[in-house]
Structure formats: structure tokens, C-alpha cells
Amino acid sequence: DLEFIDNPKAKRYIRSLPYSPGMSLSRLYPGANVLAIDLLQKMLVFDPSKRISVTEALQHPYMAALYDPNANPQAQVPIDFDVDExxxxxxxxxxxxxxxxxxxxxxxxxxxxx
Structure with missing residues (x-):
């Protein structure tokens, strides 16, 4: 399930790590808002293709009071952060x-x- 990692050395390193089931965020932060925990869990997914997008995160119920899609429309052209040189x-x-x-x-x- 590491197909998204292009660097063979990085992939080998990750495979060499011992398995860790992780810890429940709601157990780690028992007083946290349930919606905040849900958003964090979706943002912290290791595989980028399975991770929540920025737009989806902004539209998450936890962000409802902070984000107005009409005041902050999505960019029409994606920004390219790749540096060619x-x-x-x-x-x-x-x-x-x-x-x-x-x-x-x-x-x-x-x-x-x-």
C-alpha cells in the first residue's frame, strides 16, 4: 500500500519500521470536539490519494463557522509548485x-x- 512513494530508499525505510496500530485521537484528546477529531483523522491519512482534500477539509462541518465558500472561491487554475530547475x-x-x-x-x- 506504498505505491504512492516514488523513492525506493524511502519505501524500503518505511517497510523496515515496526508495525504500530496508532492511537485513537479521541482517546488522546478526550475533551476535544468530535467533529475536530473527525477532521484531523481525515487530514492525517498517510496515503495522499485517500486523504481529505483542502476543499473537502474547508467544507467539513467543523469548519462551518470559519469558512464561507462565497467569500473564498476556489482558484480557477491550479497552482503548480514544482520547481523545474x-x-x-x-x-x-x-x-x-x-x-x-x-x-x-x-x-x-x-x-x-x-
Whole structure:
């Protein structure tokens, strides 16, 4: 049931771990809201294809008081987080510095050798 893991080394490592049945969240958090426990259980499923989606989680009854689908419509185009290139440490540092400058321009006078 680990077909979703592409890395053979990671798959081998997970298979080497001893079986653990886990612990009931309602036992671990006896005073917690039943709907909160239900949502957490659905979010913490190991296999991503069986895990609750973000949209489903937002529409879960536990989130009813916090989420209004009319005020927060779903994106029309999915966001692609895949990075097609190896940026390298220096490029990542520069990108982080530029992002910080965007929100804190007063720091531009600081030493950039950090």
C-alpha cells in the first residue's frame, strides 16, 4: 500500500519500521470536539490519494463557522509548485533576500553578506 512513494530508499525505510496500530485521537484528546477529531483523522491519512482534500477539509462541518465558500472561491487554475530547475543555494539566498526587501525595504541598508 506504498505505491504512492516514488523513492525506493524511502519505501524500503518505511517497510523496515515496526508495525504500530496508532492511537485513537479521541482517546488522546478526550475533551476535544468530535467533529475536530473527525477532521484531523481525515487530514492525517498517510496515503495522499485517500486523504481529505483542502476543499473537502474547508467544507467539513467543523469548519462551518470559519469558512464561507462565497467569500473564498476556489482558484480557477491550479497552482503548480514544482520547481523545474535546481536553483542552488546562492540563488535561493538571493530570492529570499529580495522577498524580505519587498516587505521590509528599510533593511536594504543592512550588510548583504549575511
Amino acid at each position: 535546481d536553483l542552488g543555494e546562492e540563488m535561493i539566498r538571493e530570492m529570499m533576500w529580495n522577498e524580505m526587501l519587498h516587505y521590509h525595504p528599510q533593511t536594504s541598508t543592512l550588510n548583504t553578506e549575511l
